[in-house]
Amino acid sequence: MDLPWNDERSNKFITNVGLITTNGPYGADVMACEWTHHVSYRPGLIAVCIGPNKATHENIKQTKEFGVNLCSTDQSIMSSVAGGYTGSSYNKINALKELGFEFYEAKKIKVTMIKGAALNIECILSNEIPLGDHTTFVGEAIEASNNADKVPLAYHGGRYFVLNTNVVKPSQEERERIRRIIEKHKR
Numbered sequence: 001m002d003l004p005w006n007d008e009r010s011n012k013f014i015t016n017v018g019l020i021t022t023n024g025p026y027g028a029d030v031m032a033c034e035w036t037h038h039v040s041y042r043p044g045l046i047a048v049c050i051g052p053n054k055a056t057h058e059n060i061k062q063t064k065e066f067g068v069n070l071c072s073t074d075q076s077i078m079s080s081v082a083g084g085y086t087g088s089s090y091n092k093i094n095a096l097k098e099l100g101f102e103f104y105e106a107k108k109i110k111v112t113m114i115k116g117a118a119l120n121i122e123c124i125l126s127n128e129i130p131l132g133d134h135t136t137f138v139g140e141a142i143e144a145s146n147n148a149d150k151v152p153l154a155y156h157g158g159r160y161f162v163l164n165t166n167v168v169k170p171s172q173e174e175r176e177r178i179r180r181i182i183e184k185h186k187r
């Protein structure tokens with residue numbers, strides 16, 4: 001069966017917005033990618049699932065490198081621009097500069113990175129897997145910097161959210177009760 005875009009079931013997932021930066025046949029580009037996942041610690045691997053008709057797809061295929069910039073809570077406009085226009089027709093990076101966003105040149109790859117993102121990771125392509133209607137590009141991190149002051153934006157049901165409420169932990173007594181039940185079911 002299918003789980004189409006904007007279907008109420010597809011919309012239940014909570015995701016990050018990865019702002020994926022590339023530089024290839026379409027020139028310097030940035031796209032919004034909610035399917036951005038940290039998939040290995042050693043080595044650090046990031047998987048991004050990208051539709052084959054995107055400029056970013058062709059840029060990664062040709063250059064075998066990309067930047068992962070986790071969109072922060074004050075960059076939702078950047079996400080909407082990066083996700084609403086294609087690099088095959090628009091220079092989104094120049095437009096975003098004019099809108100006041102700042103960029104810097106990656107240290108180890110030939111890609112523009114985003115200042116003020118919650119996390120910046122420079123990746124070289126390690127694997128490319130066609131999966132359904134998207135391609136999963138797996139990138140190996142070769143440079144990564146955390147922006148401690150920035151909080152990643154959450155995306156859910158087509159809207160942006162700020163995560164700021166912790167679920168209250170169960171009491172010590174309740175945790176003890178849970179532990180006793182689990183112990184009863186030990187194999």
Ligand SMILES: Cc1cc2nc3c(=O)[nH]c(=O)nc-3n(C[C@H](O)[C@H](O)[C@H](O)COP(=O)(O)O)c2cc1C
Pocket residue numbers: 017029030031032033034035036049050051053054055056057079080082083084085086087088134155
């Ligand atoms: C919040 C958001 C998340 C998105 N996530 C994805 C995604 O995970 N994969 C994908 O292929 N497109 C995704 N898109 C759509 C692309 O960002 C959009 O098609 C963009 O125009 C592609 O740009 P490009 O052609 O310059 O690469 C998303 C759009 C938005 C607004």
